Amino acid sequence: xxxxxxxxxxGRSASGRSGSARAASAGRPRHARSALVGLASVIVPLxxxxxxxxxxxxxxxxxxxxxxxxxxxxxxxxxxxxPAVVTPVFVNDFLSTVxxxxxxxxxxxxxxxxxxxxxxxxxxxxxxxxxxxxFLRSIPATATLPLxxxxxxxxxxxxxxxxxxxxxxxxxxxxxxxxxxIHRTMLDLGRVFRISPARRLFSIVLPAASPKIFAGLxxxxxxxxxxAIVSEFILATNGIGFQLIQAQGRxxxxxMWSWMLALALLGLLLNSLLDLVERRxxxxxxxxxxKI
Amino acid sequence: MTDTTTTPxxxxxxxxxxxxxxxxxxVVDHVSHTYGRGESAHHAIRDLAFxxxxxxxxxxxxxxxxxxxxxxxxxxxLLQPSEGAVWVNGVRNTGVPAGMAMVFQxxxxxLLPWLSVEKNVAFPLAGHSSAGARKELVDEALEAVGLRGxxxxxxxxxSGGMQQRVAIARALAYRPRLLLMDEPFAxxxxxxxxxxxxxxxxxxDRYEMTILFVTHDIDESVYLAxxxxxxxxxxATLVEDIRVQLPEPRDQITTRENPDFIRLRGHVAxxxxxxxxx
Numbered sequence: 001x002x003x004x005x006x007x008x009x010x011g012r013s014a015s016g017r018s019g020s021a022r023a024a025s026a027g028r029p030r031h032a033r034s035a036l037v038g039l040a041s042v043i044v045p046l047x048x049x050x051x052x053x054x055x056x057x058x059x060x061x062x063x064x065x066x067x068x069x070x071x072x073x074x075x076x077x078x079x080x081x082x083p084a085v086v087t088p089v090f091v092n093d094f095l096s097t098v099x100x101x102x103x104x105x106x107x108x109x110x111x112x113x114x115x116x117x118x119x120x121x122x123x124x125x126x127x128x129x130x131x132x133x134x135f136l137r138s139i140p141a142t143a144t145l146p147l148x149x150x151x152x153x154x155x156x157x158x159x160x161x162x163x164x165x166x167x168x169x170x171x172x173x174x175x176x177x178x179x180x181x182i183h184r185t186m187l188d189l190g191r192v193f194r195i196s197p198a199r200r201l202f203s204i205v206l207p208a209a210s211p212k213i214f215a216g217l218x219x220x221x222x223x224x225x226x227x228a229i230v231s232e233f234i235l236a237t238n239g240i241g242f243q244l245i246q247a248q249g250r251x252x253x254x255x256m257w258s259w260m261l262a263l264a265l266l267g268l269l270l271n272s273l274l275d276l277v278e279r280r281x282x283x284x285x286x287x288x289x290x291k292i
Numbered sequence: 293m294t295d296t297t298t299t300p301x302x303x304x305x306x307x308x309x310x311x312x313x314x315x316x317x318x319v320v321d322h323v324s325h326t327y328g329r330g331e332s333a334h335h336a337i338r339d340l341a342f343x344x345x346x347x348x349x350x351x352x353x354x355x356x357x358x359x360x361x362x363x364x365x366x367x368x369x370l371l372q373p374s375e376g377a378v379w380v381n382g383v384r385n386t387g388v389p390a391g392m393a394m395v396f397q398x399x400x401x402x403l404l405p406w407l408s409v410e411k412n413v414a415f416p417l418a419g420h421s422s423a424g425a426r427k428e429l430v431d432e433a434l435e436a437v438g439l440r441g442x443x444x445x446x447x448x449x450x451s452g453g454m455q456q457r458v459a460i461a462r463a464l465a466y467r468p469r470l471l472l473m474d475e476p477f478a479x480x481x482x483x484x485x486x487x488x489x490x491x492x493x494x495x496x497d498r499y500e501m502t503i504l505f506v507t508h509d510i511d512e513s514v515y516l517a518x519x520x521x522x523x524x525x526x527x528a529t530l531v532e533d534i535r536v537q538l539p540e541p542r543d544q545i546t547t548r549e550n551p552d553f554i555r556l557r558g559h560v561a562x563x564x565x566x567x568x569x570x
Contacts, residue, residue, distance in 0.1 A: 185401040192368055192394045193416035193466060203415075207406050284406040288448035 066254045075258035089243070094262065097240040100156060101228040104163025108224070109217055111164065112171025116213075117205065119172070120179025133172065141166030141223070142230050154235030159228070166227045167220040174216025178209030211285045214278050221270050225263065310382050317470055317502040318344040318367065323376035324527075325362050335527035336362040339376070342521060342530060344504065346469075349496055351513035352506045354523030355564055360506045363528065364474050367504060368394055380470060393468035397475040399455040403447040403462075410434070410443035413462045433465035436495055453484035457491070464495060473505045477512070486544050489516055493542055510564065514556045515542060522563045531563050 050068045057067040066074075079090040119126045119133075145162060152158035186208055190200035206213075232241025240259055247255035279286075312319035322341050327334040336359035344350050354360050365371040367378055369388040380389040393416075396402035403412050413430045421429070434440050437457040447455050456476060463471055473492070477485040489512060496503055507513050513520050514536055522531040536556060538547055547553055 183398070183401040185396050185398050186404075188365075188368075188370055188394075189396070189402050191370060191388055192392070194388055194390070195416065195418075199418070204404065207404070210406075284446060284448075288405045288446070 066257055071257040071261050074254050075261050078258055092238045093240055093243050096238045097228050100159050101224050104160045105167055105224040108164035108167030109171045112168040113175050116172040116175025117179050119176040137169040141227060159231040162231050163224055163227045167224050170220040171216040174212045178212025179205055182208045211282055218274055221274055225267055310379055312343045316343040317346045319379040321377050323373045325373045338527035338529050340530055344502055346502055347500055349503045349516060349518045351517035351520045353513040355525050356508055358523045359526050359528035364472055364506050368472055391469040393463035393466045394472040395459050395463050395476045397478050399459050402459055403455055405448055409445050409458050412458055413465050416466050429465040433461040436464055437461045453480045471501045471503045475507055510557050510560045515547060520560060522560055
């Protein structure tokens, strides 16, 4: 799981930069320029890396490290083309993985928010549940896959449950900490003005905890992709993970690289989407912190 | 000018079952509160008894850590006292009483940062009235605290003093009969504080509320109030119930120059610091 952290980390800092650009709404030209600078600082290193790689593989061709242009072209050929615009591989493997991942992610996040909120709100439940949570989440989620296979079989439902299980911890822990650290004054406020418990939950508790919940959702999104792929390494008949293993077995290195590229793009897309949602939902949080 | 009233409410219930003077806005009937048990028990307040009449402005002062917050939370119905009871407008507190609002010390935490100023002020009103009526209440409250034109701003875009005015507006829009204020001006600068003090006096007249004002600032307690309740160190008991009879309307300069004001603040300070007086 440690491998997931660096990516989500850079994603956040990049969003912070463009976020501060948005905040300076007073000076439009400056805003546009700093957004450009932000974009350039992301793209330039990438372009340089790809160019160096391309150059290196042209000068010294290696079967293990195909040139990036070939990887990209191969990926397009794998996914698109044919009479239906997209290939059967796109539908059977790419979309299956995305679908399972999103479903598992949604279920895991919902569960994490519900249980985390309950833990955060009640000290008694927090104290009872925390040791159990700490123990269970110490088991690497990937290590629980064999158990899930035995309990639920080798089909898609098992994969969804496995992803949901692994993802839920990040959201649960963050939600519990976010809800648990809401200042007493904010909770008192709801009681003093005799606001109904349901409205207190949805209009005070969850918004107040939302910055931390979002941090959990972000880490969880990276984990969801990771767990989806791992779950397809065993007993699968479709999916990107399945394709990776197949390519490895047949020594199709170009395919392997192309699928890795597909995963990178998928991860980036997911991260950007979350970024977009977060920017809309949490603009108050970002701006109020800049104020201080 | 100053007479010390020591008339705690009698525990003997009146025909209506409410202890104390009939018609009192708040009756604190021999309230004690202890946190924890056994060795580590902390006696925050002990056998407090006083009452507040409608539209009275009562300050509560005491040394830091004197259980002022405990008392206020008990009055607000957020805390059930270990012993005794609080009656607000003739109803015994079993939870938060109706018709009561509160202004908290920590405005940065009592205002919801994801809501605009007008939505913060309207927050407690949802479901209480129609949208039109809500808008009227919000506009009037913002006007009363001098914040018209800031409706669409967010709390964190305002200065501390303005944020506390939003919190006051929120309380006003709720139209409470009883307003509790918990050291509301402790974290604003001195000049802002004077402005807010006069604002509170103005709205008290306009909205006909009973106000209970907890503060650790002796000058402020005397300047604002009709009565000052002085609490002792914990376990807090009532040291003295002082009637303040200074010329109305109060004025930041002339009131503070008034010999009675100076004498009173000295008296309260001696009570709090426990120094030998007069």
